[in-house]
Amino acid sequence: MKKEKTEEKCRDCVTMRPAADVEETPAGVEIVFEMPGVKGEDVAIEAGSGMLTVEGKSTLRRRGAPVMFKRSFYISDAVDVEKIAAKAENGILTLTLPKLESAMPRKIKVG
């Protein structure tokens, strides 16, 4: 389980769902979120029990109220949650979810 809680829950925030791109690679999955106004240290990622949740408090305001981005995905048991990596740059949050070694494709020699 990976848990990085850096931000307290925001009562007055407007919660929004960030747009995302999901790309499957041979090594796992890459998710790219649009989270404008969210700094790297304000992102909280929680993975476990088949669920991945990402949230981040933004510097953006909507009708005067602060904005919180939040989104969840169902994840397979084949994802290695201990090795999830995250990078935030220019309002784009990129998560890399690698596959477990046991779930990687193996070549079988034909005798």
Add this chain to the structure above:
Amino acid sequence: MNLLARRENDFPSELERAFPGAESLLRDVFGFGAGHRRRCAAYDLTVGEKEVTLQLACPGHKPGDLDVELTGSILTVKTCCRCETKHHGAEHHYTFSERPCMDFEETFHLPVEVTGEGAKAFYEHGVLEVTLPRELKAEPPARKIQVCCGN
């Protein structure tokens, strides 16, 4: 094997809480519902006593990609070179893609008169913030009007 699946309803509405599945039924049968209503904050415009501030969400850009122009009380923001963060080619397979990959041009008709002198634009963490001082015209002096008597 799918490693990831979308969770459709992160923010259940009152209707969804009372009747689970109602939102998806409305969306599937009638083509409407609240499934994607909170997608992205486009902008927030604040008119203060001395200045006007625009916050515009444009993630994935660099400050050099943004072009901000003020003509009278019309503010235009243009972007380019957006697709750098998106991969192309046969070796890349998107399970789904929601992020738009295009340049955009937004025009804002400001509700008050502003001046370009002292205007500032700042881009950080995917948010462009433009601050424009309001044009404060000196109010003409009050003029006394004598009230005449009818008799």
